[in-house]
Amino acid sequence: MKILVCMKQVPHQDARLDIDGDGTWIKEDGIKFEINSYDTFALEEALRIKDAGEAEVVVVSIGPDRVTQALRTALGMGADRAVHVNDDAVAGSDALAIAKLLAAVAKEESPDLVLMGLMSDDGNATAVAPMVAELMGIPSATGVMKAEAEGDGYRCERELEGGALEVVDLPTPCLIAVQSGLNQVRYASLKGIMAAKKKPIDTKGAGDLGLADQVGTAAAKAQIEKIYQPAKGEGAEIIEGSTDEVVSQLVGKIKELGLL
Amino acid sequence: MGTILIVAELKDGSVREASYELAAFANKIGGDVKSLVIGSGVAGEAESFAKKGGGTVYVADDASLANYNVDGYSAAIRAAIDASGADTVLISNTPTGWDVAPRIAAALDAAFVSDVFNFEDGAYIRRVFNGKLDARVKVAGDKAVVTVQPGALPAFEGSTDGSTETLAVDTSGARAKFVETKVAEAKGVDLTKADVIISGGRGVGDPEKFTEVIQPLAEALGGAMGASRPVVDAGWLPHEYQVGSSGQVVTPKLYVACGISGAIQHLVGMKGSNFIIAINKDPDAPIFEVAQLGVVADLFEVVPALTAALAEAKG
Numbered sequence: 001m002k003i004l005v006c007m008k009q010v011p012h013q014d015a016r017l018d019i020d021g022d023g024t025w026i027k028e029d030g031i032k033f034e035i036n037s038y039d040t041f042a043l044e045e046a047l048r049i050k051d052a053g054e055a056e057v058v059v060v061s062i063g064p065d066r067v068t069q070a071l072r073t074a075l076g077m078g079a080d081r082a083v084h085v086n087d088d089a090v091a092g093s094d095a096l097a098i099a100k101l102l103a104a105v106a107k108e109e110s111p112d113l114v115l116m117g118l119m120s121d122d123g124n125a126t127a128v129a130p131m132v133a134e135l136m137g138i139p140s141a142t143g144v145m146k147a148e149a150e151g152d153g154y155r156c157e158r159e160l161e162g163g164a165l166e167v168v169d170l171p172t173p174c175l176i177a178v179q180s181g182l183n184q185v186r187y188a189s190l191k192g193i194m195a196a197k198k199k200p201i202d203t204k205g206a207g208d209l210g211l212a213d214q215v216g217t218a219a220a221k222a223q224i225e226k227i228y229q230p231a232k233g234e235g236a237e238i239i240e241g242s243t244d245e246v247v248s249q250l251v252g253k254i255k256e257l258g259l260l
Numbered sequence: 261m262g263t264i265l266i267v268a269e270l271k272d273g274s275v276r277e278a279s280y281e282l283a284a285f286a287n288k289i290g291g292d293v294k295s296l297v298i299g300s301g302v303a304g305e306a307e308s309f310a311k312k313g314g315g316t317v318y319v320a321d322d323a324s325l326a327n328y329n330v331d332g333y334s335a336a337i338r339a340a341i342d343a344s345g346a347d348t349v350l351i352s353n354t355p356t357g358w359d360v361a362p363r364i365a366a367a368l369d370a371a372f373v374s375d376v377f378n379f380e381d382g383a384y385i386r387r388v389f390n391g392k393l394d395a396r397v398k399v400a401g402d403k404a405v406v407t408v409q410p411g412a413l414p415a416f417e418g419s420t421d422g423s424t425e426t427l428a429v430d431t432s433g434a435r436a437k438f439v440e441t442k443v444a445e446a447k448g449v450d451l452t453k454a455d456v457i458i459s460g461g462r463g464v465g466d467p468e469k470f471t472e473v474i475q476p477l478a479e480a481l482g483g484a485m486g487a488s489r490p491v492v493d494a495g496w497l498p499h500e501y502q503v504g505s506s507g508q509v510v511t512p513k514l515y516v517a518c519g520i521s522g523a524i525q526h527l528v529g530m531k532g533s534n535f536i537i538a539i540n541k542d543p544d545a546p547i548f549e550v551a552q553l554g555v556v557a558d559l560f561e562v563v564p565a566l567t568a569a570l571a572e573a574k575g
């Protein structure tokens with residue numbers, strides 16, 4: 001059994017977001033990065049399947065040099081090998097180009113199961129996972145809160161609105177995009193981190209995957225023209241002052257609302 | 261002007277509000293509007309949608325489409341795109357929409373833009389970074405698949421003189437199999453009945469802080485505790501405390517958001533509250549856009565002080 005986990009490295013959730021010079025993305029220098037939160041749950045799910053039986057877990061990430069750190073973390077947590085698509089030409093790609101690259105890696109690996117996140121914390125696209133499945137020609141389910149081996153595939157519980165769940169059976173090979181919270185994610189142990197140093201990271205470019213002409217800004221069909229601070233509406237009345245002053249205004253308001 | 265295909269969605273047998281919002285969105289983009297209704301025994305709903313914004317409505321009516329199935333729906337949408345000659349496909353960003361829409365874009369090698377809330381000067385507008393920034397997205401090429409945030413635009417309310425057309429769909433290749441829908445379990449804590457909710461987010465930091473900081477304020481006001489999703493994901497509080505699109509939708513007299521940034525999925529669960537106070541150390545946090553009163557400060561200073569002051573005020 002082989003499991004491919006697709007992970008994106010994203011700005012840390014508490015990172016300062018300053019807009020870059022040409023206004024199309026944030027400034028990346030000087031900020032911390034981390035594994036996309038949804039993808040940590042996907043990796044954990046893969047490692048649990050491995051713990052419960054026999055599986056090879058391969059992690060793949062597309063991004064610049066900094067991504068090595070995310071891959072090392074994943075290897076430290078228990079993944080067996082990593083593929084790093086590192087190519088300057090990929091910068092500015094849209095979700096579809098990223099999906100093409102991941103599907104090309106998946107074609108080389110031919111996994112039984114592909115695990116991904118529902119959404120990236122930076123672009124919030126919720127796009128890449130179903131696209132990879134379509135390009136691979138395999139069934140998929142997104143927003144999955146539970147996945148269990150059943151018959152010749154996986155029984156998945158997809159989260160719907162308001163906490164309802166939709167149960168769907170997928171025959172393998174299949175792709176599952178997980179929702180946050182489907183498991184509790186482990187930390188890399190010291191032993192794991194040491195062992196990870198010897199695990200291989202295979203680096204590739206878009207050309208190696210036969211996709212040199214389909215990536216980057218020029219090939220993107222959906223392109224960010226500009227990012228900016230959302231227009232401020234009426235907004236809240238901000239109470240200023242010392243903690244005592246703030247608190248006395250809050251108490252006044254709560255009295256006025258008749259809640260005291 | 262091109263042709264826009266609206267993929268309507270049924271909920272409990274009726275076309276849902278979000279689909280009428282797509283009709284309004286289609287008018288905003290401008291073009292010839294056509295629609296698709298998918299399901300089993302849905303001819304009546306399709307007829308009525310044709311008269312209320314749907315235009316020419318293709319009806320994919322088949323027993324195999326009674327429940328959502330990614331492969332069956334995908335086949336139906338692609339058949340409707342062929343039949344309509346649409347260059348823009350609009351789908352609501354619901355659990356169905358985000359499951360199937362990207363597959364359509366990949367199959368057509370089309371532009372894909374998700375969760376947009378507006379269309380302005382030829383570009384789609386969407387939130388990025390969990391609500392902290394906005395992006396203008398332009399599409400290139402001759403086809404685009406766009407998902408639209410439910411609730412972003414008022415629903416279409418006029419009438420149209422559309423009609424329906426039967427659409428043949430071959431669902432025999434479906435691999436994903438619908439098993440059942442499990443309804444949400446009854447909650448031990450019913451936040452929808454609380455007059456006051458003190459909610460904590462990832463900014464609260466750890467489960468002990470909920471007991472030490474958030475709970476005492478809730479008690480001081482005779483209210484309930486609430487939480488954002490990461491708090492529940494981390495196991496700090498059970499799911500019944502979660503407020504938002506995948507938790508409870510609440511409308512208390514007072515909602516206090518402590519250390520919650522204000523991502524759209526949280527906002528839809530609480531923005532209908534009568535009065536909202538937000539406490540967050542980030543002045544740019546989107547939560548301040550829906551709050552009436554805001555405090556830009558460390559919640560660990562303000563919340564305990566507020567709890568103490570309330571105890572004193574009560575005497």
Ligand SMILES: Cc1cc2nc3c(=O)[nH]c(=O)nc-3n(C[C@H](O)[C@H](O)[C@H](O)COP(=O)(O)OP(=O)(O)OC[C@H]3O[C@@H](n4cnc5c(N)ncnc54)[C@H](O)[C@@H]3O)c2cc1C
Pocket residue numbers: 013118119143390460461462463464487488489490491502503504505506507508518519520521522523524525526529539540541542545557558559560
């Ligand atoms: C399909 C789907 C469904 C979802 N459903 C829900 C849902 O039902 N409910 C929900 O809440 N989310 C939901 N989410 C997740 C949502 O997108 C956000 O990730 C989540 O709401 C963020 O929670 P948060 O505000 O607590 O965390 P963050 O966004 O990390 O915000 C933490 C905030 O705390 C502030 N802070 C930190 N320390 C302090 C301090 N000491 N004092 C004051 N402020 C501080 C920070 O400035 C920051 O603004 C859903 C997502 C998806 C994709």
Ligand SMILES: Nc1ncnc2c1ncn2[C@@H]1O[C@H](COP(=O)(O)O)[C@@H](O)[C@H]1O
Pocket residue numbers: 006007008009036038039060061062063095098102115116117118119120121123124125126127128129
């Ligand atoms: N650059 C990337 N490298 C590897 N996986 C990615 C990348 N971008 C997106 N993904 C995967 O696609 C999922 C959904 O991301 P998105 O469609 O961008 O919101 C993520 O959770 C990852 O599993």
